[in-house]
Structure formats: C-alpha cells, structure tokens
Amino acid sequence: MRVTRFWSWFWIALGVLYFFLPLYATFQFSLKAQRDTLSFLAYQNVLNDPKFAETFLFSLQMAVWTILVGVVLVVPTVYWVHLRLPAVRPYMELVTLMPFVIPAVVLVFGLIRTYAPLFTWTWMGRAVLVAGYVVLSLPYMYRSVDAGLRAMDVRSLTEAAQSLGASWPTILWRIILPNLRTALLSGAFLTLAIVIGEFTLASLLAQPAFGPYLALMGQNRAYEPAALAIMSFALTWAAMGLIQWLGRGRPGGSQLSGTH
Amino acid sequence: MAFLELNNIRKEFGRFVAVEAFNLQVERGEFVSFLGPSGCGKTTTLRMIAGFELPTTGQITIDGQEMTYTRPNARNIGMVFQSYALFPNMTVAGNIGFGLKVAGKAAAEIKERVAEMLQLIGLADLGERYPYQLSGGQQQRVALARALAIRPQLLLLDEPLSALDAKIRMNLRNEIRSIQRQLGITTIYVTHDQEEALSLSDRIVVMSAGRMEQVGSPFEIYNFPQTRFVASFVGTLNIVPATVVNGARGEVQIDGQQITLAAGIDGVPNGAQVTVALRPEALSLSESGANRLVGHVENIAFLGSIVRIYIRLDETLLSLDEFNNPHLTLPAIGAATTIYFPLEAGLILP
Ligand SMILES: Nc1ncnc2c1ncn2[C@@H]1O[C@H](COP(=O)(O)OP(=O)(O)OP(=O)(O)O)[C@@H](O)[C@H]1O
Ligand SMILES: [Mg+2]
Numbered sequence: 001m002r003v004t005r006f007w008s009w010f011w012i013a014l015g016v017l018y019f020f021l022p023l024y025a026t027f028q029f030s031l032k033a034q035r036d037t038l039s040f041l042a043y044q045n046v047l048n049d050p051k052f053a054e055t056f057l058f059s060l061q062m063a064v065w066t067i068l069v070g071v072v073l074v075v076p077t078v079y080w081v082h083l084r085l086p087a088v089r090p091y092m093e094l095v096t097l098m099p100f101v102i103p104a105v106v107l108v109f110g111l112i113r114t115y116a117p118l119f120t121w122t123w124m125g126r127a128v129l130v131a132g133y134v135v136l137s138l139p140y141m142y143r144s145v146d147a148g149l150r151a152m153d154v155r156s157l158t159e160a161a162q163s164l165g166a167s168w169p170t171i172l173w174r175i176i177l178p179n180l181r182t183a184l185l186s187g188a189f190l191t192l193a194i195v196i197g198e199f200t201l202a203s204l205l206a207q208p209a210f211g212p213y214l215a216l217m218g219q220n221r222a223y224e225p226a227a228l229a230i231m232s233f234a235l236t237w238a239a240m241g242l243i244q245w246l247g248r249g250r251p252g253g254s255q256l257s258g259t260h
Numbered sequence: 261m262a263f264l265e266l267n268n269i270r271k272e273f274g275r276f277v278a279v280e281a282f283n284l285q286v287e288r289g290e291f292v293s294f295l296g297p298s299g300c301g302k303t304t305t306l307r308m309i310a311g312f313e314l315p316t317t318g319q320i321t322i323d324g325q326e327m328t329y330t331r332p333n334a335r336n337i338g339m340v341f342q343s344y345a346l347f348p349n350m351t352v353a354g355n356i357g358f359g360l361k362v363a364g365k366a367a368a369e370i371k372e373r374v375a376e377m378l379q380l381i382g383l384a385d386l387g388e389r390y391p392y393q394l395s396g397g398q399q400q401r402v403a404l405a406r407a408l409a410i411r412p413q414l415l416l417l418d419e420p421l422s423a424l425d426a427k428i429r430m431n432l433r434n435e436i437r438s439i440q441r442q443l444g445i446t447t448i449y450v451t452h453d454q455e456e457a458l459s460l461s462d463r464i465v466v467m468s469a470g471r472m473e474q475v476g477s478p479f480e481i482y483n484f485p486q487t488r489f490v491a492s493f494v495g496t497l498n499i500v501p502a503t504v505v506n507g508a509r510g511e512v513q514i515d516g517q518q519i520t521l522a523a524g525i526d527g528v529p530n531g532a533q534v535t536v537a538l539r540p541e542a543l544s545l546s547e548s549g550a551n552r553l554v555g556h557v558e559n560i561a562f563l564g565s566i567v568r569i570y571i572r573l574d575e576t577l578l579s580l581d582e583f584n585n586p587h588l589t590l591p592a593i594g595a596a597t598t599i600y601f602p603l604e605a606g607l608i609l610p
Contacts, residue, residue: 163337174358
C-alpha cells in the first residue's frame with residue numbers, strides 16, 4: 001500500500017518536473033538580461049516593442065476566425081455523416097488526418113501557386129491564411145466534434161425534434177450545438193494553441209503573425225525570446241481560460257433553456 | 261375512411277425486404293399495437309408513419325390526407341422512443357415546451373400548457389430539473405408529455421417501456437393507457453412483449469418477417485390464432501403434431517391417443533398430419549370435459565398465480581396451467597397422470 005503510494009507520487013513528480021523544469025529554466029534565464037541581478041528587463045523590452053502586441057493580437061484574431069470557420073464547416077458535416085452516412089466515417093477520419101501526412105510547407109506552396117494573383121488584397125492573404133489554419137486544425141476539430149456526437153444519441157434526438165416540428169437549422173442550433181459545447185470548447189482550445197504559435201504558413205504567406213515574430217526575436221536577441229516564450233505561454237493559457245469562462249454553465253446545459 | 265390508413269406498404273433496404281403487403285386501418289381514438297419478434301419490421305413500419313423512412317411503395321393517409329412523403333416535421337405526430345431521447349441541454353419544462361416554442365406559440369401559452377402536461381404525468385414539481393436528474397421512468401413520462409404537448413393527431417410509441425424495470429413498466433403501462441383514453445388520441449404502440457400488447461390494445465397487429473400475420477382484438481389473437489406463428493408467439497399454447505383419424509368428426513390422434521375437437525377438419529384426408537394447438541389453461545388434472553390424455557409429470561414450475569405442470573405423453577410435451585391455491589394437490593414428478601379437457605380446448609392450425 002505504502003510502496004504503491006510512493007511510486008504514484010514519484011511518477012507524478014517526474015511528470016511535473018518534465019513539464020515545468022524547462023519552463024522554470026526558461027523563466028530563470030529570462031530574468032538575467034541585466035548582469036548579476038534578476039530583473040524583468042527582458043519583459044519590459046518585449047512589452048515596449050509594439051510589434052509584440054500587434055502580432056499577438058493578429059494571431060489571436062486569426063485563431064478566432066479559424067475556430068468559427070472550422071465549427072461552421074465541421075459541425076454540420078460531421079452531424080450529417082453521423083445521421084445519414086455512417087459508412088463514410090472511416091473516410092472522413094482519413095481525410096481529416098491529411099494535415100499530419102502533408103507538411104505545412106507543401107500546403108502553403110499549393111495555396112500560393114493557386115491564389116497568388118489574388119494577394120493584391122490584404123484580406124485575401126488573410127483569408128488564405130485562415131483557410132490553411134482550418135486545414136491544419138481539422139484533425140483536432142473533427143475529433144472533438146466526432147467524439148461529442150458519439151456521446152449523444154444523434155438519431156433519436158434529431159427525430160424527436162423533427163416530430164415536434166423542428167426544421168434542420170433549429171435542430172442544429174437548439175439541440176446539436178448546445179450539446180456539443182464541451183466538445184467544441186476542446187476543439188477551440190487546440191485550434192487556438194496551434195494557430196497562436198504557427199510559423200510556416202504565416203511566414204510564407206508574409207503575414208504579420210506571432211509565430212514569425214517569435215522566430216525573428218529568437219534569431220536576434222538572447223533574453224527576450226525566453227521572456228516571450230513565457231509570456232506567450234501565459235497568454236495562450238489565459239485565452240483558453242477565457243474560452244472556458246465564456247462557455248461555462250450547467251453540467252450538460254447551455255444558455256438556451258426552458259420556456260421561461 | 262379510417263383515421264389512419266396504411267395501404268399496401270412495402271419497404272426495401274437495398275435488396276432486403278423489411279416490410280411488405282402491410283394494410284391497416286386504424287380508427288380515431290383507437291389503441292393499436294404492433295407485436296412481433298426482433299427484426300420483424302415493427303420499428304420500420306412505425307418510422308414510415310412518422311416520416312423518418314419513406315415506403316418503397318404504398319400510401320399512408322392520416323385523417324383523409326395523403327402523408328406518404330410529407331416531411332416528418334410537418335406531420336404533427338407525437339413520438340416516444342425507447343431511449344427517451346430527451347434533450348439533455350433543456351430542463352423538463354424546456355423539453356415539454358420545445359414543440360410549442362418551435363411552433364412560435366406565446367410564452368404564456370407555452371407555460372400554461374407545460375404546467376398542464378406536468379400535471380398530467382404527475383411530475384408537477386419537477387419542471388426545473390434536467391433530464392439527467394430524473395429516473396428512467398420519470399424521463400419516459402416527460403418524453404410522453406413532450407410528445408403530447410403539441411396536441412398531435414397521432415401518438416407513436418416504439419417500445420417505450422423496454423428500458424425500465426418490471427415494476428415501473430407495469431405502472432407506466434397503465435398510466436399510458438389511461439392518459440391515452442383520457443385524451444382520446446389515436447395511438448400506435450410497438451412492442452415485442454405479448455403481455456404488454458394484450459393488456460393495452462384495442463387491436464393487435466402480429467407481425468413476422470416483415471408481414472402481418474394476424475390483426476385482431478387481444479381476445480381474438482389470444483383465443484383464435486389463425487397461424488402457427490401467432491399461436492406460438494402469443495400466449496403459451498401447446499403446439500403439437502397430430503394425425504387425422506376422422507376429419508368430419510374432428511377426431512385426431514396425438515402420440516397414438518385419440519381426442520376429439522369441437523370443429524370438423526375440412527380438406528384434409530384421414531391419416532394426414534396436422535398441427536393442433538391446446539391452451540394450457542383449458543387443460544386440467546381433475547376429471548372434466550370429453551377428452552383425456554395419459555402421460556407422466558416431467559416438471560412443475562411455480563409462476564405465482566398459476567402453477568405450470570409439464571406432462572410428457574410419448575414424444576409430445578404438454579404444459580398445463582392450474583390456478584394456484586393453498587388446497588391444490590400437485591402430482592409428484594414422474595407420476596403417471598391423466599389430463600382432461602373439453603372439445604373446444606383444441607384448435608387446428610393451418
Ligand atoms: N436502415 C436500414 N438499413 C438496412 N436494413 C435495415 C434498416 N433499418 C432496419 N433494417 C432491417 O429491417 C428489419 C426490420 O427492422 P426493424 O427495426 O423494423 O425491426 P423491429 O421489428 O423493430 O425489431 P426490434 O424488436 O429488434 O426493434 C431488420 O432486419 C433490420 O435489420
Ligand atoms: Mg424496433
């Protein structure tokens with residue numbers, strides 16, 4: 001009994017060390033911008049650089065768009081597959097795994113070759129970036145939604161709603177989406193985490209994103225990148241916390257409810 | 261014209277025929293059950309009435325209106341599922357009011373109707389609960405209330421009680437019937453439980469392998485099964501092979517022992533093999549009736565209000581029901597015994 005206790009704690013401690021030690025070391029290092037004293041100088045430098053806020057907010061914005069487009073694309077599709085084409089599910093799974101097989105570089109060159117003539121408009125470049133991100137986050141979004149739908153009795157719920165007179169949009173909006181809340185939150189978390197630090201697409205599409213900014217700092221400075229790493233880590237977690245807070249509510253419940 | 265008419269319905273899934281030659285007229289306010297073993301097409305037929313499946317051929321009319329291809333959300337049919345299918349994101353009140361909300365009814369009207377429905381199912385205080393906070397029986401009541409709240413022209417129930425335990429099943433079954441009577445709503449009830457079908461229905465449709473075997477009142481189905489399948493599926497009839505001795509006089513032999521049936525047998529030559537159904541409750545160990553068969557007691561099963569005694573003739577095993585009472589004297593297992601029964605106890609099956 002006591003022995004197993006010890007080992008459980010041992011493994012937990014090991015896990016915590018594995019995760020937090022590098023973070024701690026980075027943090028330690030980021031405080032050494034001034035010789036012989038610990039200070040937040042590196043952080044000040046970063047915060048004083050207007051590029052930091054600009055690029056971070058840009059990436060955050062792209063992440064929000066990516067999540068929205070991803071949800072609008074994935075939820076109705078996967079819902080329909082669950083309801084009417086269950087035999088197609090293995091193929092869906094395969095397709096959504098493609099981003100793991102095809103490197104982002106290949107994707108971005110394809111995008112550039114196809115859409116380059118349209119890049120004269122700024123928004124077009126951004127749209128392509130978001131489209132690329134939607135593809136990159138597809139495996140995560142698909143899996144979250146798929147698991148969410150599998151956890152509910154999609155067919156019976158749909159038919160119950162239909163027999164009560166509900167149309168397809170009503171069913172999606174009032175029944176399916178609210179019950180997918182937890183699944184969508186986890187899909188959104190993962191998408192956010194991917195998009196915030198993404199380098200390849202943003203850099204090759206010449207977009208002012210946070211990933212390329214991080215890389216640039218890493219090449220030219222010593223302490224600031226460490227400070228940046230810590231800050232982006234904190235900011236990403238804060239953004240996740242925000243999503244969690246926005247999506248809070250009753251267990252299994254939602255903002256839509258009742259007749260009162 | 262009947263309220264609900266199914267005319268020559270056929271449903272194929274690929275090359276598999278799930279339902280065929282289905283013809284049924286249901287009168288307004290009638291309670292009809294579809295009874296049959298798993299996979300016989302009960303659910304498929306119900307889903308065609310609800311509009312979730314389209315018949316390959318045939319027509320469905322409700323209240324004189326052709327509905328065969330009408331979308332399910334335009335049929336105004338209430339549906340209750342085996343799995344309850346309550347919306348987990350809504351309270352009980354939200355669930356019951358959903359159909360009215362979708363129909364664009366005013367909040368005050370919805371509130372009133374929901375309260376009325378909660379009263380009807382005896383859960384007046386639970387409107388603010390979520391489905392996961394209810395027992396199975398309560399959830400199914402809510403599902404029933406939700407289906408009835410929209411004042412549907414037809415109520416469909418697909419094995420609504422099979423996920424519940426025996427005691428609750430009994431209570432809820434009676435409750436469903438009493439609510440149905442109270443509202444006078446035309447109802448189709450799918451079940452594979454013969455006791456449920458017999459106790460609830462005005463009429464029963466017995467189905468097997470996608471076909472209707474027999475349609476009739478519980479009394480007719482139980483006492484006068486028209487096919488071997490109905491006889492074996494409904495009730496606990498003894499189905500035994502017999503040889504015709506004298507068809508005109510209704511005389512047949514079972515394991516070499518001769519008995520007489522109330523009705524003569526037409527169209528079968530003497531010496532031919534036929535199937536005879538004997539009702540267990542019509543057989544007796546005490547001297548009565550015109551027929552007797554001799555055998556040995558093989559087993560005795562105590563079933564509460566009745567005692568079922570299994571008696572082996574030569575080859576044939578017969579079951580015989582006696583009402584349980586404290587003065588009942590049971591034969592010993594292995595003892596030789598005589599079974600007595602009247603002429604009407606036997607029925608020739610086609
Ligand atoms: N969508 C479908 N595709 C192919 N075959 C189907 C489909 N739905 C039902 N079937 C088949 O049709 C037959 C009848 O099914 P149905 O669900 O109506 O049976 P049931 O009488 O309700 O049985 P149970 O008591 O098990 O619910 C079954 O053999 C089933 O496999
Ligand atoms: Mg069924």
